[in-house]
Amino acid sequence: MKKILLKVSLLVGLGLGAFAVGSEAADAATLYRAYNPNTGEHLYTANGNEIPFVVNAGWRAEGNAWEVPAKGTPVYRVFNPNNGGDHHYTLNRNEVTNLTNQGWRDEGIAWQSGGSTPVHRLYNPNAKTGTHHFTTDVNEKNNLVSAGWKYEGVAMYSGGDQGTTNPTNPTKPVEPKLVWTVWLEIDNGNDQSYVIKEGSKIFGSETEATNWIDNYADNLPFGVSASNYGVKQIFK
Incomplete structure (x- = not known):
């Protein structure tokens, strides 16, 4: 059997490079949305x-996402050139700093948050790319939660330039943190109920994760053997 250690797995998939984005002085606009099926x-x-x-490049245009004002709270965009590429959007400069320290690229201000319509943020713990989703559609939010996504709160707000009293300070999304997980594959023909899926076990340190998976692999029942196993650092 082969044991594998992966030091870092970043959070949020693309297949294209980074783009120039808007500035703080951008006009009021409607955001566009596209989907990468790959x-x-x-x-x-x-x-x-x-x-x-x-x-x-193979994406699907999905029309308009939501309306954004010319003035409000800046929304920052960052790009992950690894794992096929990925973009993330946040009002939180600490989150931007955290991601750029992990190799993401700060692409600056993408648009402004402002208005009265909440933009919801969701996280898919089972995905390696495209892990975050943003929507003003409550039905879409609820459908994703039912499918296993985690609701992380209101990320920002949508609205035009009218109504300057509309809120621009959303509830703070849950900031991701680095944790350790384990995984184990069982040889073909063996009882697959002993498989450990990545993310099913969470540990606070590499040592704790390593000790747990080593002990688990060493104590598999007679006739069951692991082909590969290891520990991995992920965002949670």
């Missing part, structure tokens, strides 16, 4: 020129 990621952008580009 990675599961949704792209949100106020730049209409991005949509034809990604559609030519």
